[in-house]
Amino acid sequence: QVQLVESGGGLVQPGGSLRLSCAASGSIDGFSAMGWYRQGRGKQRELVATVGSGGNTNYGESVKGRFTISRDNAKNTVSLQMNGLKPEDTAIYYCNLVIPIRGHYWGQGTQVTVSS
Numbered sequence: 001q002v003q004l005v006e007s008g009g010g011l012v013q014p015g016g017s018l019r020l021s022c023a024a025s026g027s028i029d030g031f032s033a034m035g036w037y038r039q040g041r042g043k044q045r046e047l048v049a050t051v052g053s054g055g056n057t058n059y060g061e062s063v064k065g066r067f068t069i070s071r072d073n074a075k076n077t078v079s080l081q082m083n084g085l086k087p088e089d090t091a092i093y094y095c096n097l098v099i100p101i102r103g104h105y106w107g108q109g110t111q112v113t114v115s116s
Helices: none
Strands: 002-007 010-012 018-026 034-039 046-051 057-059 067-072 077-082 091-099 103-106 110-114
Touching: 002 091, 002 103, 018 034, 018 091, 018 110, 034 067, 034 077, 046 067, 046 077, 057 067
Parallel strands: 010 110
Antiparallel strands: 002 018, 018 077, 034 046, 034 091, 046 057, 067 077, 091 103, 091 110
């Protein structure tokens, strides 16, 4: 069993900031990448950001320069600092964890709404 617990979503005005966190627990030995994906209403799920076990990061084009992903290997957590939020960032944000051979695991999702 793998558990991914997300926190930090909410309502924020355009230009504001939010920080998402995700804690992984359970049978996660050997996991590699952790990251965040999002799905807006009527849209496909898309990459937000990922961070590998060596600290290498990958960002979706629409969030580059505004979002920063970080990882704490000692605590098995991944965080996403989101600055300069735009209405188009409104979506459900999902934490993702990759365990080689076993596959991808997902959190339950946390809503982020950017609106005035």
